[in-house]
Amino acid sequence: MTGSEKSLAKGSPAPGPVSEETIRVYSMRFCPYAQRARLVLAAKGIKHEVININLKNKPDWFIEKSPFGLVPSLETSSGQVIYESPIVCDYLDEVYPGKKLTPADPFQKAQQKMIVEHFSKISTLFYKILLAKKNNEDVSGVKAEVQEKLVKLDEILAKQNGLFFGGSDVSMVDYMIWPWFERLIIFDSKDCLNKTPHIDKWYQQMLQDPAVKATYIEPDLLLGFFKLYSQNDVEACDYGL
């Protein structure tokens, strides 16, 4: 299962146990939080299977496995379940060999997590933009706030010793924030990059990253999904399949 299978919805039979040499990720093709996990799985070359969940019509067995009913959730061959995207990503990075995405130095690690916290204030605003647009309200105020916070994030990036948020290489922090940049078109915020030269350069670099390429969703697919999603279409998550 590569992640391009249709989602499992309420009433679907529960999948069997996870085989020994792999790990399972419960995902939704368009979910930015789930993409965090898929980026880490791809970047580390971890053998995995993807089961897509219909988040608007969740199977009962999924909520039993993962009590918040959220993606991403991991399931191991011994039946352990791990949820919440930062916990999932840290677990994958710690358990699996290959490139370590998190710095070993405690302060550098803390710095990466603080940048993710900064970014979380921006992603919260993205959802405010969506809500305002849905209610036909003026979005200029929220967009100005996004712009202001992105400029601050650009200043943080400018101080790094390299093109990426963790320095000269792609690392965990970049994967933790990338999914929302891939979705800027949905948040009507693509133009924000005009005033953030360092983020703009980072964005172009990230597009060349193999894990980003492996999980990338074309803008027309994103927009198609989002149109159905906004209409509360229960099949939105299977758009394009």
Place this chain on the structure above:
Amino acid sequence: MTGSEKSLAKGSPAPGPVSEETIRVYSMRFCPYAQRARLVLAAKGIKHEVININLKNKPDWFIEKSPFGLVPSLETSSGQVIYESPIVCDYLDEVYPGKKLTPADPFQKAQQKMIVEHFSKISTLFYKILLAKKNNEDVSGVKAEVQEKLVKLDEILAKQNGLFFGGSDVSMVDYMIWPWFERLIIFDSKDCLNKTPHIDKWYQQMLQDPAVKATYIEPDLLLGFFKLYSQNDVEACDYGL
């Protein structure tokens, strides 16, 4: 500075650099998030100084140091600043020798962080209770929700191999959730423990923990603070000094 000095407010001069053999924590005596950090500092026996910040009237230099203006924030002798309580606590546990509070096993570590996530849904409800009471609204609905979630947390605790949330010893997860249990009286939720026998036992055990004892605030002090805090009294955080 032991943490019982009056807080620094807007207009106060910035404290000097941190001396080499110590670490500084910016705190507020009654803040549960700051207590998380103070519990870890106490449990690991880390030499530290405490500077209390008046969160209702913050010094400009504090916001320059710690951009969200939140406590706890750490400052090291080399001028590094670390904020956000889970990041602060993980940093302290990683950098300092002594008892490791976080399990080395990645799944056990993930489990602790998932329990903290579960608890965060409860602490959010505690603040809903405060808001409802302030607005003279009925709190029975929210309190029932708290009770329901605490019963689920009790079930999680019952499955542990020991009296604590991480097993037979106090560990990071216990310190991350304890401050809200110490404050149950403020959230009008002390009676909730009647229906959660395992948490009730844990609560009694925690009261005996040296780090809990070292940071414990007597109920009458908490209530006195909270009364002033509810009245938006700018000196609330110095209550009792």
